[in-house]
Amino acid sequence: MTTQKPNKLNWLEQHLPExxxxxxxxxxxxxxxxxxxxxxxxxxRLEQPTRQxxxxxxxxxxxxQQVVISLQTILSCPVVVGGRTALELQGYAHYLPxxxxxxxxxxxxxxxxxxxxxxxxxxxxxxxxxxxxxANAPITRALxxxxxxxxxxxxxxxSSFRGGGIEQPYGQWDWPLTLxxxxxxxxxxxxxxxHHESFxxxxxxxxxxxxxxxxxxxxxxxxxxSVKVKRLFxxxxxxxxxxxxxxxxxxxxxxxxxxRMLVKGGRLDPATQITVPEDLDGVQ
Numbered sequence: 001m002t003t004q005k006p007n008k009l010n011w012l013e014q015h016l017p018e019x020x021x022x023x024x025x026x027x028x029x030x031x032x033x034x035x036x037x038x039x040x041x042x043x044x045r046l047e048q049p050t051r052q053x054x055x056x057x058x059x060x061x062x063x064x065q066q067v068v069i070s071l072q073t074i075l076s077c078p079v080v081v082g083g084r085t086a087l088e089l090q091g092y093a094h095y096l097p098x099x100x101x102x103x104x105x106x107x108x109x110x111x112x113x114x115x116x117x118x119x120x121x122x123x124x125x126x127x128x129x130x131x132x133x134x135a136n137a138p139i140t141r142a143l144x145x146x147x148x149x150x151x152x153x154x155x156x157x158x159s160s161f162r163g164g165g166i167e168q169p170y171g172q173w174d175w176p177l178t179l180x181x182x183x184x185x186x187x188x189x190x191x192x193x194x195h196h197e198s199f200x201x202x203x204x205x206x207x208x209x210x211x212x213x214x215x216x217x218x219x220x221x222x223x224x225x226s227v228k229v230k231r232l233f234x235x236x237x238x239x240x241x242x243x244x245x246x247x248x249x250x251x252x253x254x255x256x257x258x259x260r261m262l263v264k265g266g267r268l269d270p271a272t273q274i275t276v277p278e279d280l281d282g283v284q
Contacts, residue, residue: 008032009045012056019171020070021055021062023113050118064104064123067116069175079108080138080165082128082180083188084197087205089168090182095204096197099124107180107188109137133191135223138165138180182209183216187224190232194262199277206236214247221248227256231272238271 008031015030016022027037037054040046046054049062071077080086083105087093102123106112107130116125130137165184167176180188186209189197224230230253237245259273266275 008036009040012040012045016056016074017173017175018057018059019055019066019173020074020175021049021053021067022070022074023054023115024052025113026075027054050115050120052113052115053119062119062121064119064121064125065170065177066175067119067121068104068106069170069177071112071116072178073176075113077108077112078110078137079106079112080130080178080180081105082107082130082185083192084185086179086185087182087189089177089179090185092182092185092208093205094208096201105188107138128188128191130188133188133224133226133229134184134220135225138184181213181216183212183220186212187220187229187233190229190236191226193228193232199263199280203236203239203280206240209240210242210244212242212244214244217244217248218252221253227254228260228262228274231255231260231274232262235269235272235274235276 011030012032024034024037028034032040037046041048041054044057046056047058048054055062068079068081071079081089081104084093084096084103085105088096103126104123105126105128107128109129109131112125112127116127165178166181168179169175170177179185186205189202189205193199193202221230221233234250234253234255237248255272259268259275261275263275263277265278267278268275
């Protein structure tokens, strides 16, 4: 007996979980023409949160987490949530003040789709080139499929995931949201000093970073391309003297040469040769 191939609508229901999104390029790649997509939208099989973007029978409003999970999984986009956002989601950012508009910091080595910035989700996506900061990416390739079981609303394929990031379950079906580890996210945050983050707030953040992994830090500091970030890290680490700091070897890190003026009119820290605010220990 031969089995009949599922039609296009059945295939779409099996490969596009409710609540996640795909773009027109993905649908075209899988044989869904512009006219067929229009037919599905007209019949309510698909909805469009913005031009070139589709989702199936959504339940509730679209969130930024659903968009990023879709990028990381179905759309195979090598991007992770990092910096300030990753620290917030992992409970480390109590001392970082909220921006006027919530920012979601994404790190990757490829250009992200233009439709990302057209979405009205109440957040601003801030995209960073992670390859500028680190020699090696946190993931070798994106998750290629959720391997979704439609009947059970569960299941995913994480075989493509590599170290440098962690997964945080999101939503009622525990979709995998991939974040930078706290160690990597801290270095990403330091890259935002002094123009986009405050020395005082980052200093308070470091007071709560007692549980960082020294092994991860060793690898990341050796992998980091930014002299500024490495010097800032050791400046704050020296101030707070967490247990992991004693297991780091300065001689294994390339700090470059010469002084770095990060704060105009600041004081020069003799150990790291960077200028820092005069009033760092003062009352804010």
